[in-house]
Amino acid sequence: MSAGQQAAGAPATMTAGAPVLPSPRSEQAPGLTDGDWQPVLAAIRGASSVDLVCHVLPDGDALGSALAAGIALRSLGIEVRVSFGDDPQVVPGSLEFLPAQDLLVPASAVPERPELLITFDVADPQRLGLLRSRAEAAATAVVIDHHASNGGFGTYQLIDPAAPATAVLVDELLRRLGVPLDRDIATCLYTGVATDTGSFRYAATTPATHELASRLLATGLRHDLISRRLWDTQSFGYLKVLAAALDRAVLERGAADGLGLVWTWVPYADLTAHGVLPEEIEGLIDVVRKASEAEVTLVLKEDPDGSLRGSSRSKGAVDVAAACGALGGGGHVYAAGFTSHSTVDTTVARFRDALPPH
Numbered sequence: 001m002s003a004g005q006q007a008a009g010a011p012a013t014m015t016a017g018a019p020v021l022p023s024p025r026s027e028q029a030p031g032l033t034d035g036d037w038q039p040v041l042a043a044i045r046g047a048s049s050v051d052l053v054c055h056v057l058p059d060g061d062a063l064g065s066a067l068a069a070g071i072a073l074r075s076l077g078i079e080v081r082v083s084f085g086d087d088p089q090v091v092p093g094s095l096e097f098l099p100a101q102d103l104l105v106p107a108s109a110v111p112e113r114p115e116l117l118i119t120f121d122v123a124d125p126q127r128l129g130l131l132r133s134r135a136e137a138a139a140t141a142v143v144i145d146h147h148a149s150n151g152g153f154g155t156y157q158l159i160d161p162a163a164p165a166t167a168v169l170v171d172e173l174l175r176r177l178g179v180p181l182d183r184d185i186a187t188c189l190y191t192g193v194a195t196d197t198g199s200f201r202y203a204a205t206t207p208a209t210h211e212l213a214s215r216l217l218a219t220g221l222r223h224d225l226i227s228r229r230l231w232d233t234q235s236f237g238y239l240k241v242l243a244a245a246l247d248r249a250v251l252e253r254g255a256a257d258g259l260g261l262v263w264t265w266v267p268y269a270d271l272t273a274h275g276v277l278p279e280e281i282e283g284l285i286d287v288v289r290k291a292s293e294a295e296v297t298l299v300l301k302e303d304p305d306g307s308l309r310g311s312s313r314s315k316g317a318v319d320v321a322a323a324c325g326a327l328g329g330g331g332h333v334y335a336a337g338f339t340s341h342s343t344v345d346t347t348v349a350r351f352r353d354a355l356p357p358h
């Protein structure tokens with residue numbers, strides 16, 4: 001998210017008291033050119049059938065982006081399927097309010113050789129899960145993403161690491177396709193942008209992000225209800241899992257060149273004991289990373305097969321994408337992850353050793 005640190009497109013200075021002319025719309029994808037968009041728009045306009053897919057265990061940006069594009073392309077008379085490659089394919093409870101879920105089909109219902117397939121928020125083909133072979137067999141595959149770690153697969157790439165969310169790029173796509181925002185599309189896009197900006201708090205949030213939020217709210221969407229569901233709704237079982245994880249947390253003041261590391265882990269048994277689903281603890285790291293003594297946060301979540309999914313965060317001084325990359329993962333500079341097949345202690349040691357000097 002380093003490029004997102006800069007307020008791209010914003011004036012460098014603004015004289016106090018000077019009149020600010022209203023702008024109907026800000027550039028949402030400054031990292032992409034007309035030449036990047038043109039072949040993608042042509043491919044969509046020429047397609048009779050499009051498959052829109054996001055990453056496994058989708059978050060609000062991934063599924064919101066795919067569904068928003070699905071509503072829009074359906075309005076253009078294109079046959080649309082939305083999918084992600086989990087089996088079983090389960091929409092997280094926190095995203096059940098998203099509209100147009102009638103567009104969702106299981107991975108097996110996506111054609112084995114799609115005419116046109118577009119991926120959303122997928123930084124790596126592995127994140128396609130069961131849909132990977134279909135994406136690779138597509139006559140045309142388009143990658144729409146904002147992960148700096150995206151190595152670029154498929155036929156065409158619309159990747160802008162400066163964009164705070166993939167949903168921002170979808171807004172730009174719809175503008176270029178001439179599809180107006182309606183409340184359903186806006187609900188999907190708002191969910192994506194709010195998810196990836198931590199409700200407009202993270203550094204990648206720019207004036208253009210708020211301008212987009214303004215246009216989305218103008219459709220009449222219920223941002224209060226979306227926010228309550230995304231940020232302020234958890235089961236009682238989650239509170240118990242959180243309590244155990246906090247009790248298990250370790251503060252290493254000397255790690256990260258003395259900037260500090262706080263880490264914890266969640267055994268799968270904790271989830272089963274309290275009837276909590278893996279997706280429900282995705283936000284647990286946001287509590288752990290509050291520790292003021294630590295620049296870097298690491299949370300390891302055990303999967304049923306014993307492997308550990310690591311999530312890490314940095315407050316700005318350390319590139320955790322580099323550390324996660326050393327463990328076979330990747331992501332953004334301040335938010336990244338990996339999967340480990342080692343023990344908790346070994347995994348933490350490898351992560352600690354991989355933290356780059358600042």
Ligand SMILES: [Mn+2]
Pocket residue numbers: 061062121146165166196
């Ligand atoms: Mn995203």
